Amino acid sequence: MDAYEELFLRAARDAARYRASVADRPVSSGADMAALRSAFGGPLPDAPTPPGEVVDRLVAAAEPGLTGTVGPRFFGFVIGGSLPAAAAADMLATGWDQCAYNAVLSPAAAAAEEVAGTWAKELLGLPGTASVGFVTGAQAANTVGLAAGRHQVLAEAGWDVERHGLHGAPRVRIVASGERHATIDRSLRLLGFGTAAVETVGTDANGAIDVEDLASVLAAGPSAPTLVCLQAGNVNTGACDDFPAAIEIARRHRAWIHVDGAFGLWAGANPATAHLVRGVEAADSWGCDAHKWLNVPYDSGLVFCAKPDVHAAAVSYSAAYLVGSGGSANWGLGDLTPESSRRARGFAVWAALQQLGRSGVAELVERGCHLARRMAEQLAVGGATIENDVVLNQVLVGFGDDTPLTDRLIEAVQSDGTCWLGGTLWHGKHLMRISFSNWTTTEDDVDRSAEAILRLARERL
Numbered sequence: 001m002d003a004y005e006e007l008f009l010r011a012a013r014d015a016a017r018y019r020a021s022v023a024d025r026p027v028s029s030g031a032d033m034a035a036l037r038s039a040f041g042g043p044l045p046d047a048p049t050p051p052g053e054v055v056d057r058l059v060a061a062a063e064p065g066l067t068g069t070v071g072p073r074f075f076g077f078v079i080g081g082s083l084p085a086a087a088a089a090d091m092l093a094t095g096w097d098q099c100a101y102n103a104v105l106s107p108a109a110a111a112a113e114e115v116a117g118t119w120a121k122e123l124l125g126l127p128g129t130a131s132v133g134f135v136t137g138a139q140a141a142n143t144v145g146l147a148a149g150r151h152q153v154l155a156e157a158g159w160d161v162e163r164h165g166l167h168g169a170p171r172v173r174i175v176a177s178g179e180r181h182a183t184i185d186r187s188l189r190l191l192g193f194g195t196a197a198v199e200t201v202g203t204d205a206n207g208a209i210d211v212e213d214l215a216s217v218l219a220a221g222p223s224a225p226t227l228v229c230l231q232a233g234n235v236n237t238g239a240c241d242d243f244p245a246a247i248e249i250a251r252r253h254r255a256w257i258h259v260d261g262a263f264g265l266w267a268g269a270n271p272a273t274a275h276l277v278r279g280v281e282a283a284d285s286w287g288c289d290a291h292k293w294l295n296v297p298y299d300s301g302l303v304f305c306a307k308p309d310v311h312a313a314a315v316s317y318s319a320a321y322l323v324g325s326g327g328s329a330n331w332g333l334g335d336l337t338p339e340s341s342r343r344a345r346g347f348a349v350w351a352a353l354q355q356l357g358r359s360g361v362a363e364l365v366e367r368g369c370h371l372a373r374r375m376a377e378q379l380a381v382g383g384a385t386i387e388n389d390v391v392l393n394q395v396l397v398g399f400g401d402d403t404p405l406t407d408r409l410i411e412a413v414q415s416d417g418t419c420w421l422g423g424t425l426w427h428g429k430h431l432m433r434i435s436f437s438n439w440t441t442t443e444d445d446v447d448r449s450a451e452a453i454l455r456l457a458r459e460r461l
């Protein structure tokens with residue numbers, strides 16, 4: 001065996017061994033940060049270390065500090081796992097070390113992203129003519145989508161924002177619901193609008209935008225360049241905005257409509273949940289994650305734009321030494337993302353979609369919803385209150401009005417290790433938040449976890 005083969009196989013074997021054992025390990029690592037630091041630490045090495053020894057040391061130092069997010073009973077945040085084919089494809093992307101800047105630097109990366117992007121649009125029900133950028137996640141996708149909107153609404157007002165920036169520009173109205181994801185605010189900061197620019201729209205009981213309030217907020221302000229940001233998949237409840245109604249209202253004000261669909265856009269790939277995102281295809285840009293519900297390894301997100309030229313106008317650039325970037329006839333990969341040099345993320349997205357196929361993606365989404373309903377039913381039977389309408393993969397759980405109890409219980413569940421879940425603040429209440437998006441989670445995992453949560457709740461009552 002040559003040196004590469006031995007080293008790569010060793011790394012792959014360790015990763016595989018971890019995957020095979022993750023379901024049986026405590027979900028929380030319980031690691032002592034000081035111990036981890038010293039396992040990684042000590043003085044900067046003066047001299048080289050043989051690669052095999054580096055890998056051995058890395059495995060020994062890291063393993064005690066790994067959290068079982070890739071395992072079946074991690075219900076915190078919206079995490080996803082990673083499908084075997086997608087994880088293996090990501091290993092190949094690293095092994096091949098392609099720079100996915102354009103088709104000159106990596107024809108294979110360009111072709112894979114073109115095909116995977118086309119498949120993703122088809123599954124999500126987005127326009128086939130939309131451009132697709134392979135970004136780091138929904139944060140970057142939302143930033144690019146909103147940058148495209150910023151370009152377009154200011155261009156319509158006669159302002160070239162790429163050249164002149166926002167100094168002296170016509171004021172842009174930003175309209176979004178009070179239930180927008182916090183990363184939208186960060187996108188607005190990065191784009192120079194600032195968070196105070198947001199005109200906040202009310203929501204219904206499950207966190208979807210109140211379309212009547214959207215109409216009044218838009219009507220109350222001046223006629224101006226406007227960005228409207230909608231949402232598919234509220235991070236607490238899974239609620240999706242009423243797209244046909246909201247988009248119709250926003251169109252009357254000639255707004256650019258961006259949809260943050262980090263995980264919720266995948267509802268469109270499952271016939272049983274597609275009604276939740278009906279009409280979403282009429283927006284102008286969409287941000288979506290591959291590393292959450294699609295179960296692609298971190299970091300992987302997709303930005304789609306109905307107007308490819310606007311997408312590229314917002315993020316492309318050129319330099320004398322760069323060859324092979326798009327030009328409007330054929331926008332290259334680097335014209336659609338904020339990075340130039342990057343890992344070929346498309347291989348893993350392609351592999352996930354190839355492994356699952358249309359029916360597999362639908363089944364993955366449906367299973368997450370089914371497991372969320374099952375968890376909600378079991379906890380309700382055990383005396384908990386389900387505080388949201390479980391429309392998708394998110395469950396909010398309360399235990400009476402006893403906030404300290406809920407907080408203590410979340411900590412107790414985390415250190416018990418059967419499963420991991422986090423807390424949230426929803427309508428003034430501290431609640432337990434349970435999210436389903438891992439392809440390996442089974443009914444048995446839900447039953448074991450519900451049993452552990454209820455057992456800990458009884459012990460503390």
Ligand SMILES: *Cc1c(COP(=O)(O)O)cnc(C)c1O
Pocket residue numbers: 078136137138139140181183233234235260261262263289301
């Ligand atoms: C996770 C999430 C984001 C941010 O996505 P990243 O992948 O962390 O960049 C944005 N919006 C929603 C609704 C999310 O769930």
